[in-house]
Amino acid sequence: VPPQAAEIKLNQNENPFDIPRTLKEDILREALCIPWCRYPEPNPMTVREPLGRRLGLAPESILLSSGSNQLIGPVFRAILEPGDPLLICRPVFSLFRKTALMEGARVVEIPLTESFDYDAEALLRESAGAALTVLCCPNNPTGTVMDLFLLEKILKRTPGLVLWDEAYAEFWGQSAVSLIHRYSNLMILRTFSKALGLAGLRVGFLAAHPTIAKQIGKLLMPFDVNVFSLLAARRLLEVGSYIDLQTRKIVRSRNSLAEALKRIPGIRVVPSQANFILFRAARADALFEGLKKRSILIRPMNDYPGLSDYLRVTVGTDEENALFLEAVNTIQKDMP
Numbered sequence: 001v002p003p004q005a006a007e008i009k010l011n012q013n014e015n016p017f018d019i020p021r022t023l024k025e026d027i028l029r030e031a032l033c034i035p036w037c038r039y040p041e042p043n044p045m046t047v048r049e050p051l052g053r054r055l056g057l058a059p060e061s062i063l064l065s066s067g068s069n070q071l072i073g074p075v076f077r078a079i080l081e082p083g084d085p086l087l088i089c090r091p092v093f094s095l096f097r098k099t100a101l102m103e104g105a106r107v108v109e110i111p112l113t114e115s116f117d118y119d120a121e122a123l124l125r126e127s128a129g130a131a132l133t134v135l136c137c138p139n140n141p142t143g144t145v146m147d148l149f150l151l152e153k154i155l156k157r158t159p160g161l162v163l164w165d166e167a168y169a170e171f172w173g174q175s176a177v178s179l180i181h182r183y184s185n186l187m188i189l190r191t192f193s194k195a196l197g198l199a200g201l202r203v204g205f206l207a208a209h210p211t212i213a214k215q216i217g218k219l220l221m222p223f224d225v226n227v228f229s230l231l232a233a234r235r236l237l238e239v240g241s242y243i244d245l246q247t248r249k250i251v252r253s254r255n256s257l258a259e260a261l262k263r264i265p266g267i268r269v270v271p272s273q274a275n276f277i278l279f280r281a282a283r284a285d286a287l288f289e290g291l292k293k294r295s296i297l298i299r300p301m302n303d304y305p306g307l308s309d310y311l312r313v314t315v316g317t318d319e320e321n322a323l324f325l326e327a328v329n330t331i332q333k334d335m336p
């Protein structure tokens, strides 16, 4: 039983399509032949090389870890002295703020605009004094994006470094990875947990100029990614083409889900470039509870300041999306 069991689980921005059974069987067959009594590769070239080829980067530019979450702490630790200004936008993936506070950084927050877009003027002004600027694009939990030209302006202007989290890049169809060749102060977080559908196996990575990657690599625990996850990640990179088709399918579903949600009275949808949709509902709490009663789990937003009227739903399979929409329609109609 998964840790958060629900018949329809649309709360963690996971990929609704599991790895195809034939591929799982291939991976399991290979797993039977590798020694489990040995440590994994210390600098896993079997994944960093094909990943580098795919992204147009040298393997020395890539640091793997057991989930991209695990890289946030070491990045902050490598760059920040206690009290150094760290710039983040708000609302954003909560782990950034939490990790920054644990590392003793001075967090400077820039609110997104009313439409949840990035405030270019404030970002350019504040990043000019920041040791580290953290940007998430597409942004979790809003699904909104920043023009890559603005990122370039920030990279040119800031005296510090920029951590760019593009966990959902595949659903946007754009990426900042090629900028690594031009800006040595850019670090990019990516993950196998979303478009690649491997959340349960925990594989993520940082892409950056080799000099930066080397310094941050010194702060990682050895053997962070286990033999099984390395093997699965490598196999997945070898059969990448089905993933691209699947990503396009999720993007189409996201667009039709957003259109359908927009048509429901009382609901306001934030345009998303990710695999989830943030929406405002007149009585968000009641809607969340009503869905939960029907075993449909989405994400309440009341732990994000200012977002208590909002809910976030992950794009599921066609069937899940249809059941979700039907339930929302019914609950909204019956709402006093």
Ligand code: PMP
Residues within 6 Å of the ligand: 012, 013, 066, 067, 068, 069, 070, 093, 136, 139, 140, 165, 167, 190, 191, 192, 193, 199, 202, 203, 204
């Ligand atoms: N960054 C963002 C913006 C996320 O939303 C998530 C997962 N929710 C992560 C990073 C963490 O991904 P991983 O599974 O690679 O740790």
